[in-house]
Structures are given as structure tokens and as C-alpha cells.
Amino acid sequence: MSIVSYAPDDLTVTVTADTTLAALQQHLSPRNQWLPVDPPNPARLTIGEIVNCDVSGPRRYGYGTVREHVLSLRAELADGRMIKSGASVVKNAAGYDLCRLFTGARGELATVREVCFKVQPRPEAEQFGKAEFPTVEAACGFVEKLDTSELTPTVLDLHNAGGAGPWTVVVGFAGTREEVDWQRKQTGSLAAVADANLDHDEQFWSATAARPVRKLSVLPSKLAATIAAMRGVTSLVARAGNGIIYYRGEDQGTAIVPSTKLMQRLKHEFDPAKKLQARHA
Amino acid sequence: MAAIAPSFFSELRAICGDDGVITQSERLMVYECDAYTMEKHLPDAVALPRTTEEVVRAVKLCAQHHLPIIPRGTGTSLSGAVLAVDGGIIIGTTRLNRILNVDYRNRRALVEAGVPNLWITNAVKERGLMFAPDPSSQPSSTIAGNIAFNAGGPHTLKHGATTNHVLGFDLVLPDGEVVWLGSTPEGGDDVEGYDLRGAVIGSEGMFGVITRVVVRLMKTPRAFRTMLAVFNSADDASHTVSDIIAAGIIPVAMELMDQPITRAIEEAYHFGLPMDAGAVLIIELEGHEAGLDRQLERVIELCRKNRSRDLKPARTPEERAALWKCRKSAFGAIGRISPNFVTQDGVVPRTKLPEIMQFIYDAAKKLGLGVANVAHAGDGNIHPIIFYDERIEGDVEKAYACSTAIVRRCIELGGTATGEHGIGVEKVELMSLQYSADDLEAMQRLRRAFDPEGRCNPHKMFPGGKRCLNFNPQRQVAI
Numbered sequence: 001m002s003i004v005s006y007a008p009d010d011l012t013v014t015v016t017a018d019t020t021l022a023a024l025q026q027h028l029s030p031r032n033q034w035l036p037v038d039p040p041n042p043a044r045l046t047i048g049e050i051v052n053c054d055v056s057g058p059r060r061y062g063y064g065t066v067r068e069h070v071l072s073l074r075a076e077l078a079d080g081r082m083i084k085s086g087a088s089v090v091k092n093a094a095g096y097d098l099c100r101l102f103t104g105a106r107g108e109l110a111t112v113r114e115v116c117f118k119v120q121p122r123p124e125a126e127q128f129g130k131a132e133f134p135t136v137e138a139a140c141g142f143v144e145k146l147d148t149s150e151l152t153p154t155v156l157d158l159h160n161a162g163g164a165g166p167w168t169v170v171v172g173f174a175g176t177r178e179e180v181d182w183q184r185k186q187t188g189s190l191a192a193v194a195d196a197n198l199d200h201d202e203q204f205w206s207a208t209a210a211r212p213v214r215k216l217s218v219l220p221s222k223l224a225a226t227i228a229a230m231r232g233v234t235s236l237v238a239r240a241g242n243g244i245i246y247y248r249g250e251d252q253g254t255a256i257v258p259s260t261k262l263m264q265r266l267k268h269e270f271d272p273a274k275k276l277q278a279r280h281a
Numbered sequence: 282m283a284a285i286a287p288s289f290f291s292e293l294r295a296i297c298g299d300d301g302v303i304t305q306s307e308r309l310m311v312y313e314c315d316a317y318t319m320e321k322h323l324p325d326a327v328a329l330p331r332t333t334e335e336v337v338r339a340v341k342l343c344a345q346h347h348l349p350i351i352p353r354g355t356g357t358s359l360s361g362a363v364l365a366v367d368g369g370i371i372i373g374t375t376r377l378n379r380i381l382n383v384d385y386r387n388r389r390a391l392v393e394a395g396v397p398n399l400w401i402t403n404a405v406k407e408r409g410l411m412f413a414p415d416p417s418s419q420p421s422s423t424i425a426g427n428i429a430f431n432a433g434g435p436h437t438l439k440h441g442a443t444t445n446h447v448l449g450f451d452l453v454l455p456d457g458e459v460v461w462l463g464s465t466p467e468g469g470d471d472v473e474g475y476d477l478r479g480a481v482i483g484s485e486g487m488f489g490v491i492t493r494v495v496v497r498l499m500k501t502p503r504a505f506r507t508m509l510a511v512f513n514s515a516d517d518a519s520h521t522v523s524d525i526i527a528a529g530i531i532p533v534a535m536e537l538m539d540q541p542i543t544r545a546i547e548e549a550y551h552f553g554l555p556m557d558a559g560a561v562l563i564i565e566l567e568g569h570e571a572g573l574d575r576q577l578e579r580v581i582e583l584c585r586k587n588r589s590r591d592l593k594p595a596r597t598p599e600e601r602a603a604l605w606k607c608r609k610s611a612f613g614a615i616g617r618i619s620p621n622f623v624t625q626d627g628v629v630p631r632t633k634l635p636e637i638m639q640f641i642y643d644a645a646k647k648l649g650l651g652v653a654n655v656a657h658a659g660d661g662n663i664h665p666i667i668f669y670d671e672r673i674e675g676d677v678e679k680a681y682a683c684s685t686a687i688v689r690r691c692i693e694l695g696g697t698a699t700g701e702h703g704i705g706v707e708k709v710e711l712m713s714l715q716y717s718a719d720d721l722e723a724m725q726r727l728r729r730a731f732d733p734e735g736r737c738n739p740h741k742m743f744p745g746g747k748r749c750l751n752f753n754p755q756r757q758v759a760i
């Protein structure tokens with residue numbers, strides 16, 4: 001578990017895959033920088049797991065998922081050879097983008113060993129607010145208002161308080177003090193907004209209920225109708241701005257896996273003997 | 282290559298129409314190269330399909346005849362990525378140029394592959410939206426061409442490149458099968474399985490022909506602060522760029538132009554740029570009005586610390602537009618100072634910018650060549666423009682040697698051979714400097730999954746392909 005190199009003035013850091021996200025953030029914090037991805041359990045979750053499974057958190061709305069931050073990586077192929085893809089610079093058009101290919105591939109094509117990230121200055125200010133609604137439609141109406149306004153939230157979440165209701169929208173802003181204050185005030189003119197934090201997300205993921213978390217991805221415009229049609233679901237958190245729904249409860253049907261033949265050919269090229277099994281975070 | 286059966290051409294005409302197939306050699310000359318003019322090859326034919334279906338049928342026909350296919354947009358590539366090195370059929374997308382649907386609520390648009398980049402923003406700007414990637418070629422370069430190179434522009438510093446703004450697309454594989462990769466027009470952002478969308482972006486048209494694309498639209502920022510900072514030397518300007526990044530400020534753009542290019546632009550267009558400045562920076566901040574001025578103050582402070590001798594803020598939207606016009610006219614102005622030029626686009630870690638700038642000047646001086654620089658400085662992405670005169674014996678070779686030396690240095694400094702123009706045929710020899718044989722073999726595996734026969738846009742990117750430098754001074758085109 002180690003930081004291989006850190007160039008704060010270039011905003012790049014290279015770490016081994018077994019480094020935890022928390023350890024990485026701690027290393028960046030004296031220079032007031034961070035990797036703006038916030039999946040649950042940062043103290044336990046390793047960079048390898050985050051890259052393999054492309055896991056993300058509420059700030060995804062503002063900063064994208066981890067694939068937007070990977071600049072280069074070293075990976076071990078199924079036959080044991082080590083390869084490098086990308087370069088430790090913010091732009092690179094030389095060769096195919098194997099970083100994107102391996103990110104989210106669950107370790108089925110190669111084993112990621114080392115990752116170079118583009119990091120960011122920590123925002124000067126960050127604020128969260130929440131507004132509660134009696135129905136999911138009303139809550140999604142507020143989401144739509146924010147999403148199509150001139151405001152630029154970095155978090156736009158919807159949750160049902162562990163199944164207990166009410167429908168709660170959590171909105172976050174980051175940037176200079178002035179712009180965060182201004183945006184927070186504007187939000188207040190759209191609905192009654194109370195101060196909040198991101199505890200809802202932590203509570204959702206750490207709930208001891210044994211039922212596994214499942215995921216749906218829909219167009220943001222279809223969020224309300226999709227949630228209203230869900231049956232047998234207990235708790236739910238949605239990245240409302242992205243149309244991503246995480247839920248516990250009955251399976252609502254899985255997504256279709258597109259272009260299966262092509263994916264099988266790819267798997268065969270990279271791992272003909274099927275040595276690499278899918279990994280989970 | 283074996284002669285093509287005459288029936289092939291009549292069948293191709295039956296698919297794309299008589300006006301959609303070009304075979305006469307004088308008309309094919311338009312397609313003998315792209316904006317990289319050092320090398321030229323005539324294709325056997327050009328097909329200009331009007332629909333996805335026609336693309337599929339044309340691609341299948343080429344597969345039956347075992348012919349290479351070369352997808353092509355508007356040919357603004359700067360690396361020879363659309364050269365028909367060994368002949369073959371160019372599949373051009375100029376007639377696939379419709380914006381099919383704009384979904385304002387979900388901030389997405391579905392467009393055909395041959396739609397020029399700027400058309401998208403033009404179609405949605407009234408509603409406060411834009412397509413963020415902004416290559417200087419944006420009035421003409423197509424969305425699929427942007428995808429093939431993961432094109433970027435001045436604003437990539439903050440907004441990212443094409444890969445950050447393209448959600449999904451279809452791809453006609455070289456055997457004619459159509460697959461949809463990434464997000465579908467009606468589907469959510471996340472799709473199951475490998476990120477094949479991400480793997481195709483930047484693959485230089487070697488995996489198949491794209492016909493339709495779903496792009497993400499961004500909210501147009503409401504407020505800007507754009508400024509021209511004037512320096513006595515390129516070194517001071519480069520240090521300013523490093524200092525701003527190190528201070529934790531990420532402007533939306535930081536573009537550097539040195540004296541030769543500033544002069545050329547001024548002589549051509551009379552924007553009022555200083556003729557005697559060592560270098561200028563165009564720095565732009567954007568976001569919400571609140572807080573922008575304080576950020577600007579901080580940037581000004583850092584410019585002054587590096588001896589900026591003049592700071593000219595753009596006071597009106599017109600002044601801002603004029604500043605950007607200066608920058609985007611850079612390439613057009615060069616024709617006035619040199620009969621021929623070659624440009625590179627290596628990238629270095631941002632702190633190495635002062636070092637690579639000095640290297641560029643020294644390398645050109647040693648060979649007795651002129652050089653001008655524009656750079657996406659905030660990204661560490663250089664664009665040295667090396668002047669030569671093909672009428673002078675040995676000049677072409679010198680220009681080539683100079684530009685290769687610069688790219689090699691970028692790689693040695695921990696950077697890359699290309700930030701946005703791609704490898705094409707131009708930089709194939711440099712790939713093995715940057716990647717090991719195993720790295721390149723892993724890339725070949727990816728390619729084989731899409732194109733087992735290696736028939737789609739062959740002889741690009743990988744060293745060892747068939748290639749000869751074929752300079753033809755009479756037919757150099759100016760850009």
C-alpha cells in the first residue's frame with residue numbers, strides 16, 4: 001500500500017491499487033487537494049476496487065465517476081505481463097485508451113496494479129441543503145427545477161429516509177465562498193431548504209439489513225415514473241441528477257447487457273484461459 | 282493490392298447513388314490527404330452514404346471484396362489519419378449531417394456522425410446549453426472525427442475532452458454488424474459491461490464506422506473573466522501558467538502564444554496585439570458572477586509576480602470574442618510567414634512547460650528553422666509550428682527532424698507524443714518510444730476484438746506498418 005509519486009504542482013498522483021481511498025485523500029490533504037470521488041466506505045475501499053467497479057458517490061453529479069480522473073495505469077495481463085496505458089499528463093491521444101477499457105471491467109480483462117490520477121484543488125467552500133416532499137413526483141419536480149436552472153450543484157440526490165419517508169432532495173454546492181453562498185440562497189427561493197450533509201448516503205450503504213443493493217440507470221426525466229412503479233423496495237437513494245437509483249428490496253429487473261458478442265471477443269483476446277474472475281467492491 | 286472487380290463499383294453506386302460514389306482520379310485528389318500534407322495516397326473510391334443503412338451495406342460490400350475501409354469526416358486531421366496508404370474505400374460522412382433530436386430536459390442530443398462540432402452548440406445555445414469540446418477546427422471538424430481523436434480545445438483544461446462529453450454511439454463493425462456502445466438515446470448514463478464507448482474514443486477510426494452519436498450538453502456558464510496578459514518572454518508566461526495551477530486555481534482556459542505567432546496574427550488580422558511582446562497568455566475564468574472577481578485578482582497577482590508588463594481584460598462580450606478569434610486564427614495566419622509548416626502537439630507535465638519551450642527554441646535554432654508557438658498551456662499541451670520551405674533542398678527533412686526531436690523530449694519529460702492530433706501515419710515511429718512491445722500488443726488485442734482482419738483504417742498508429750514518405754511539393758495545400 002503506497003503512494004508511488006505525488007506531483008502537487010502538476011495535480012497528479014500515482015498510487016498502488018491496494019491503497020485505500022482514505023489513505024490517498026490523507027496524503028493529498030496537506031496540499032489542500034483531493035480526488036473528488038466519494039464512494040461509501042473510503043477507509044476500507046481500495047483504489048483497485050474503485051477502478052475495477054467504477055464505484056462512485058453523491059459528488060458524481062459534479063465531478064463524474066473515477067473514470068474521468070484516471071490518467072494512466074499499470075495492469076497485469078492474464079499471462080503475467082505488465083503493461084502501461086496512458087501517461088501522467090492531463091491529455092493524451094497516443095494509442096488506444098485502455099484506461100477506460102479497464103476501468104469498470106471488474107478485473108476481468110487485466111489486474112490493475114497502479115493508477116495515476118488527475119487530482120483537484122479542494123473547493124474553498126462546500127454546502128449542502130435538503131428539502132422534503134410528500135410525494136416522489138413533487139421531489140422530482142424540485143430536482144428538475146434545479147437541474148434545468150442556471151445553478152450548478154455538485155450533488156443532487158433523492159432518498160426516502162430508509163423507507164420511512166418523506167422524499168428528500170439533498171443538494172450540494174462547491175466552489176468559492178461567494179458562489180456557494182449565492183447558489184445556496186437561490187436554491188432557497190425554489191423550496192424550503194434546511195442545512196444538511198451527506199449522512200443519508202452513509203446510512204443507506206451501512207444499513208445492516210441483509211438485502212443487497214441493486215442499481216437502475218434511467219434518463220433523469222424518467223426518474224419519478226420509474227420510482228413510482230417500483231414494488232417491494234425498502235430503502236432507496238438516487239443520484240437524481242444522473243438518473244441512477246440504488247435500492248434494497250425486490251429485484252426490479254436487470255439492465256440489458258449490450259453488444260455481448262463483442263464483449264466476449266474482447267474477453268477472449270485478453271484472457272483466453274478465463275483466469276481472471278469478476279471482482280466486486 | 283489485387284485489382285478491384287468492376288462489379289464492385291456498380292454495386293457501390295447501387296447502394297449510395299451515382300452522386301454518392303467518387304472514382305474519377307481528379308475528384309479523388311481531394312481525398313488523397315488530410316491537413317497533414319507531407320504524405321499522400323489516392324483511395325480507390327470514396328463512398329458518401331446518406332443513412333446508417335447505406336453505411337452498413339457499403340461496409341458489407343467492402344468486406345465481401347476484402348477491401349480496406351477508411352472512415353472520414355472532413356479531413357482536418359493533422360496526423361494523416363485518413364490516408365488510404367494501401368488504397369481502399371473511403372467512407373465519408375459528409376452527407377450524414379443531421380441533428381436528429383435535442384432532449385433539453387436530459388441535456389443530450391442525438392446527432393449524425395458527420396455533423397460539424399460547432400453546429401451542435403449553435404443549435405442549442407439559445408436555450409443556454411453547449412457542446413463543450415472546442416477544437417480550433419470546430420466550424421468544420423465532425424463529431425465522429427472528434428471522437429476518433431478524443432479532440433479537445435482551449436477549454437479542455439476545465440471541461441475535459443470529447444470522451445467526457447460523448448455518452449454513446451453506434452458503430453458499424455468492419456464486417457457490417459451494427460453495435461450500440463455506451464448510453465442509448467433513451468437509456469440512462471450507466472450501461473452494464475465493459476466501457477466499449479471509452480475504448481473506441483481515441484481509436485483513430487480503426488474499429489468501424491460511427492453513424493449516430495449521443496452527446497452530453499452542458500449549461501453555458503453565465504459569467505466570464507477573460508484577459509490578455511502580456512509578457513517579455515515565453516519563459517515568464519510559462520512560469521505564470523505553472524504558478525496559477527500550483528495555487529489551486531483552474532481557469533477554464535490558459536492559452537499561450539509567443540512572439541512570432543502573435544506578430545503573424547496581428548499582421549493578418551489587426552486585433553491590436555502587441556508586436557513586441559515575448560509572449561501573451563489568454564486566461565479565462567468562468568462560472569457564477571459571485572466570487573469571480575476575487576479569483577481574477579489572484580490570477581493578476583500571479584501574472585504580476587512573473588513580470589507581466591500589461592494586463593488587458595476583455596470588458597465586453599465582443600472584446601472576449603475578439604480575443605478568442607485571435608487564438609483560433611493562429612493557424613490561418615501562418616501562411617503569411619512561411620510557405621510550409623509542420624506542427625506537433627506533445628504534452629508535458631505542466632511544471633515542465635518552461636523547459637520544453639526552451640528546448641523548442643534551441644532545437645529550431647540549431648537547425649536554422651523558424652518556429653512559432655501556440656499552446657494549450659494550462660494542459661501542458663504544446664503546438665510548436667515549425668517553418669520550412671519545400672523548395673529549399675533538405676528543408677523538409679530538417680523540419681521533420683526538428684519536430685520529432687521535440688516530441689521525443691516531451692516523452693522523456695514524462696509526457697506524451699500527442700495530446701489531441703493522434704498518431705495517424707505521422708507519429709507511428711514514436712509509439713515505441715512511449716510504449717513497450719507488450720503495451721502495444723495489448724492495444725492490438727483490443728483492435729482484434731473489433732476488427733480481426735485489421736481492414737479498418739489500416740497502417741495507422743502501430744509501428745512496422747507499410748509506409749513511405751512521399752513528398753510532393755506541387756500539391757501542398759495551405760491551411
Ligand SMILES: Cc1cc2nc3c(=O)[nH]c(=O)nc-3n(C[C@H](O)[C@H](O)[C@H](O)COP(=O)(O)OP(=O)(O)OC[C@H]3O[C@@H](n4cnc5c(N)ncnc54)[C@H](O)[C@@H]3O)c2cc1C
Pocket residue numbers: 315316351352353354355356357358359362363374394395415416417418421422423424425426427428429430431432433434435485486487489490491492612701702738760
Ligand atoms: C486548423 C486546424 C485546427 C485544429 N485544431 C484542433 C484543436 O484545437 N484540437 C484538436 O483536438 N484537434 C484540432 N485539429 C485536428 C482535427 O480538426 C481534429 O482531429 C478533428 O477531430 C478531426 O475531425 P474530422 O471530421 O476532420 O476528421 P477526419 O480528419 O476526416 O478524420 C479523423 C479521424 O477520424 C476518423 N473518423 C472520421 N469519421 C469517422 C466515423 N464516422 N467513424 C469512425 N471514425 C471516423 C478517421 O478515420 C480518422 O482517423 C485541428 C485541425 C486543423 C486543420
